[in-house]
Amino acid sequence: MSLLLLILAYLALLFALGLWGEGRGRLRSPWVYTLSLGVYATAWTFYGSVGRATQDGVGFLPIYLGPTLGLLLWPFWLKLLRLAKRHRLTSWPDFLSARYGNDRLLGSLAALLLILGLLPYLALQLKAISQSFIYLQGSTGGPQPQPLEDVALYTALALALFTVLFGTRRLDPLERHPGLVLAVAFESLIKLLAFLVVAVFVLWKVFQLELSLPWETERLAPSLEAQFNWSMLILLSMLAFFFLPRQFYVMVVENEQEEHLRQAAWAFPLYLLLINLPVLPLSLAGLGLLPGLNPDLFVLALPLHLGSYELALLAFLGGFSAATAMVVVEALALSILISNTLLSPLVLRSPLQDPGQILLNLRRVTVVVLLILAYLYFRFSPEASLVQMGLVSFVAAAQLAPAGLLGLFWKEAGRLGVMLGMLAGYALWAYGLFLPGLWPEVFPGFASWFPGLDPVAQTAFLSLGANLALAVLGSYAFAKSKEEARQAQVFVLEQAPPAYQADWERVRPVLGRFLEAGVLEELARSPEGLEKAEALLAGVLGPASARLLMASVAQEAPRVEEVVEAVEAYRSLKELDQLKDEFIATVSHELRTPLTAIRSFAELLHMRPGMPEEERREFLRLLVEESQRLSRLVNRVLDLAELQAGPGLKREPLDLASLAQEALKLSAPLLAERGLGVETRLEPAILEGDHDRLLQLLLNLLSNAARHAKSRVWVRTYCEGGKSRLEVEDDGPGVPPEMREAIFESFRKLGKGGTGLGLAICRRIAQAHGGRLWVEGEEGARFILEVERGTDTHRGG
Amino acid sequence: MARILIVEDEASIRLPLEYILRQEGHQVAWAESGEEGLRLAERLQPELVLLDLMLPGLDGFEVLQQLKARQKPPRVLILSARGREVERAKGLALGAEAYLVKPFGLEEMLAEVRRLLE
Numbered sequence: 001m002s003l004l005l006l007i008l009a010y011l012a013l014l015f016a017l018g019l020w021g022e023g024r025g026r027l028r029s030p031w032v033y034t035l036s037l038g039v040y041a042t043a044w045t046f047y048g049s050v051g052r053a054t055q056d057g058v059g060f061l062p063i064y065l066g067p068t069l070g071l072l073l074w075p076f077w078l079k080l081l082r083l084a085k086r087h088r089l090t091s092w093p094d095f096l097s098a099r100y101g102n103d104r105l106l107g108s109l110a111a112l113l114l115i116l117g118l119l120p121y122l123a124l125q126l127k128a129i130s131q132s133f134i135y136l137q138g139s140t141g142g143p144q145p146q147p148l149e150d151v152a153l154y155t156a157l158a159l160a161l162f163t164v165l166f167g168t169r170r171l172d173p174l175e176r177h178p179g180l181v182l183a184v185a186f187e188s189l190i191k192l193l194a195f196l197v198v199a200v201f202v203l204w205k206v207f208q209l210e211l212s213l214p215w216e217t218e219r220l221a222p223s224l225e226a227q228f229n230w231s232m233l234i235l236l237s238m239l240a241f242f243f244l245p246r247q248f249y250v251m252v253v254e255n256e257q258e259e260h261l262r263q264a265a266w267a268f269p270l271y272l273l274l275i276n277l278p279v280l281p282l283s284l285a286g287l288g289l290l291p292g293l294n295p296d297l298f299v300l301a302l303p304l305h306l307g308s309y310e311l312a313l314l315a316f317l318g319g320f321s322a323a324t325a326m327v328v329v330e331a332l333a334l335s336i337l338i339s340n341t342l343l344s345p346l347v348l349r350s351p352l353q354d355p356g357q358i359l360l361n362l363r364r365v366t367v368v369v370l371l372i373l374a375y376l377y378f379r380f381s382p383e384a385s386l387v388q389m390g391l392v393s394f395v396a397a398a399q400l401a402p403a404g405l406l407g408l409f410w411k412e413a414g415r416l417g418v419m420l421g422m423l424a425g426y427a428l429w430a431y432g433l434f435l436p437g438l439w440p441e442v443f444p445g446f447a448s449w450f451p452g453l454d455p456v457a458q459t460a461f462l463s464l465g466a467n468l469a470l471a472v473l474g475s476y477a478f479a480k481s482k483e484e485a486r487q488a489q490v491f492v493l494e495q496a497p498p499a500y501q502a503d504w505e506r507v508r509p510v511l512g513r514f515l516e517a518g519v520l521e522e523l524a525r526s527p528e529g530l531e532k533a534e535a536l537l538a539g540v541l542g543p544a545s546a547r548l549l550m551a552s553v554a555q556e557a558p559r560v561e562e563v564v565e566a567v568e569a570y571r572s573l574k575e576l577d578q579l580k581d582e583f584i585a586t587v588s589h590e591l592r593t594p595l596t597a598i599r600s601f602a603e604l605l606h607m608r609p610g611m612p613e614e615e616r617r618e619f620l621r622l623l624v625e626e627s628q629r630l631s632r633l634v635n636r637v638l639d640l641a642e643l644q645a646g647p648g649l650k651r652e653p654l655d656l657a658s659l660a661q662e663a664l665k666l667s668a669p670l671l672a673e674r675g676l677g678v679e680t681r682l683e684p685a686i687l688e689g690d691h692d693r694l695l696q697l698l699l700n701l702l703s704n705a706a707r708h709a710k711s712r713v714w715v716r717t718y719c720e721g722g723k724s725r726l727e728v729e730d731d732g733p734g735v736p737p738e739m740r741e742a743i744f745e746s747f748r749k750l751g752k753g754g755t756g757l758g759l760a761i762c763r764r765i766a767q768a769h770g771g772r773l774w775v776e777g778e779e780g781a782r783f784i785l786e787v788e789r790g791t792d793t794h795r796g797g
Numbered sequence: 798m799a800r801i802l803i804v805e806d807e808a809s810i811r812l813p814l815e816y817i818l819r820q821e822g823h824q825v826a827w828a829e830s831g832e833e834g835l836r837l838a839e840r841l842q843p844e845l846v847l848l849d850l851m852l853p854g855l856d857g858f859e860v861l862q863q864l865k866a867r868q869k870p871p872r873v874l875i876l877s878a879r880g881r882e883v884e885r886a887k888g889l890a891l892g893a894e895a896y897l898v899k900p901f902g903l904e905e906m907l908a909e910v911r912r913l914l915e
Contacts, residue, residue, distance in 0.1 A: 588878070588879075589851060589878040589879060592878040592899040592900055593807050593809075593810065593878060593899065594809070595899070595900040596810050596878075596899040596900040596901065597807070597809035597810050597812075597813070598900075599900045599901075599902065599903075600810065600813035600814065600900075600903055601809075601813055603813075603902055603903040603904070604813045604816065604817060604903060607817075607903065607904070608817075608820070615816075619813070622809060622812065625809075626809050
């Protein structure tokens with residue numbers, strides 16, 4: 001009973017930790033990241049390695065050398081991280097379908113085969129938990145232990161429930177679960193500590209009681225066959241570390257910064273080293289003290305045998321944490337995989353309401369089904385050792401390696417080739433390992449081919465060899481589609497993909513609502529028309545809305561994230577209509593205000609001819625001021641409309657320094673009126689552009705500065721890194737960081753006065769010149785214009 | 798002779814209104830924001846409020862609702878730059894007595910004020 005309570009308490013703690021960690025981005029330290037990679041070490045490590053060491057000595061080690069070597073392969077991981085982030089990949093099958101020409105079939109195939117391949121691995125965890133639970137119950141005189149099969153079923157259901165609660169609470173387009181990662185990192189810590197403490201205790205007892213151990217060192221000497229097994233196992237575990245869904249999940253999907261990977265590259269091998277230290281001592285102690293016992297149980301049995309029930313409980317907890325972490329993350333990763341590659345296209349095509357909720361529910365069902373399948377696998381193959389079961393899955397996961405690695409580094413790799421390779425690899429795997437594991441009498445595997453060799457190493461060698469060979473030959477033999485060739489460029493050479501591939505006929509009516517027909521035609525002819533259209537739209541609608549609009553009309557294959565996005569985009573399209581209406585409403589509001597004032601003043605003067613002279617003059621002054629405000633506003637709205645109509649800029653060689661001088665001369669009265677001092681540092685800064693437009697920009701910036709400065713305005717022009725720059729700075733109150741983008745939107749005024757369009761126009765002019773305009777500064781505001789430096793033709797400099 | 802409160806953030810619109818209403822013999826106070834308007838309405842108990850809808854801070858409709866929720870609600874004349882039917886209907890539904898769309902004439906405004914104060 002106390003054991004069950006312990007399990008429940010531990011799960012509750014884990015759950016609380018996960019809830020607490022959800023939404024706490026700050027906890028994403030490189031240490032949490034490194035520890036979360038520890039999900040690699042499962043119940044297999046905790047119980048199975050000791051068992052394995054009793055037979056092969058150091059034969060358990062390759063499983064950990066593989067990842068250690070794998071992490072040395074820097075470029076691989078960095079490249080993968082970058083690609084995954086850019087293309088929003090959540091798993092290897094995602095990667096494969098994107099890399100090989102957005103081919104859904106390949107992704108689905110890889111997903112299905114992976115699921116099949118990982119069943120033994122999940123079953124292993126169920127077996128380890130149940131086995132240790134029963135052993136501990138039975139050996140401490142608890143209630144009559146139930147049959148292994150039943151306990152395993154309860155375990156499977158409990159873990160499924162836990163995973164559903166933990167990992168499928170909401171649909172996150174990035175598939176990030178910070179709480180889950182924190183919990184996994186915590187479990188990595190628990191299993192390591194439990195393992196080390198148990199080992200120290202056992203060694204201490206052994207020396208204290210002067211027990212003798214069978215130091216059979218000849219077990220450690222490898223034969224020729226063993227050397228082959230070793231190399232194959234190192235390669236295999238390296239590939240498994242790369243290609244297991246849960247490793248991709250914790251390492252790539254949950255990666256926050258590349259820096260974290262840099263630290264994990266040395267810290268994670270250290271973790272593996274530490275967690276392997278206890279293996280040999282424990283297995284030797286087990287062989288000496290508990291001959292005849294299932295060696296997979298040594299970690300539990302040794303503390304009990306040496307008189308400490310508490311430490312046996314700790315050991316159980318360690319093994320339990322190792323197993324739960326693996327099951328939760330693997331089941332979650334697999335359910336994401338299934339919903340992304342198999343379910344979301346179906347849900348998308350159906351006319352169902354709220355596809356997001358449906359997908360979430362489907363994921364939950366998937367988790368439960370997966371664990372029941374794992375349980376069934378366990379029922380039908382009860383004989384294998386923990387390590388044997390795990391290795392079957394390793395070989396399966398490694399079958400993605402040829403397609404994945406070739407896809408990353410070889411441009412010629414083609415879809416049909418890798419698909420054939422994968423099918424062949426999985427067929428050999430099924431024949432050599434999977435089926436023999438279930439029905440050994442019917443399927444002998446390859447054991448009789450090379451009797452001295454480990455069946456795992458043998459099958460791995462044959463299946464991976466065939467897989468790779470077919471992938472390479474197939475890539476040469478079959479022609480590739482255009483789409484494939486393009487994706488190969490994007491993935492292998494890491495070229496930025498064209499931002500949009502859209503059918504102009506589909507886009508035209510949407511863009512037509514915002515851009516003029518002539519401009520639209522010009523854009524349609526240009527190779528980067530859609531990017532240019534976005535830039536133009538960004539000026540009208542703000543960058544975010546423009547992006548959404550373009551995304552909604554661009555053609556892309558939908559995935560789960562895009563379901564969520566498509567819903568949002570649809571909403572934003574409706575919002576866009578509102579936005580346009582709002583712009584018109586705002587303009588009309590802005591026009592009505594001065595117009596009302598003018599009309600009122602004029603009527604007032606008309607209605608009250610006998611008004612005192614002083615009041616009359618004041619009202620007349622205000623009337624003139626309001627008319628000026630109105631004409632300024634009208635001019636700016638027209639300006640904006642003209643700029644919006646697109647090109648038509650002159651391109652003449654200009655110098656920002658002389659433009660600045662001209663603008664300063666024109667603004668001198670305004671600046672003098674406010675008693676502002678001006679400091680200049682004008683170095684030549686050449687560009688090609690439209691004189692009048694740029695002068696307008698400068699005048700705008702200067703009048704802006706004059707309105708806000710306390711006592712001083714600075715104007716600077718210079719060149720920096722191939723760009724020409726102009727700065728206008730004032731010593732006024734400055735722009736708070738959260739307003740620094742907003743002030744460039746139409747009718748977003750920071751203070752009083754001004755039309756609310758000046759800066760919007762300035763930015764538009766800068767963009768029309770292919771340049772940028774932004775504001776910075778800690779005290780006061782510093783507006784910076786940056787444009788491509790022109791070639792100096794008129795001065796010969 | 799009535800107490801009138803103008804809630805309008807644009808001085809250039811407020812000024813002539815204030816002038817002409819004073820000339821008509823009313824006591825006139827003004828506020829530049831919705832919050833200030835509600836505070837002044839509390840203190841001065843105006844009979845009539847001239848209310849702009851586009852205000853900084855508290856929205857004009859919100860102010861209208863709170864004014865009308867008082868024990869002795871003042872009559873409200875909305876001055877709006879948004880001439881849309883929906884807005885007018887909403888304003889009247891929320892209890893405003895009259896609605897003027899900018900740019901309005903002073904005579905027009907005075908006529909409405911006289912009607913409302915009868």
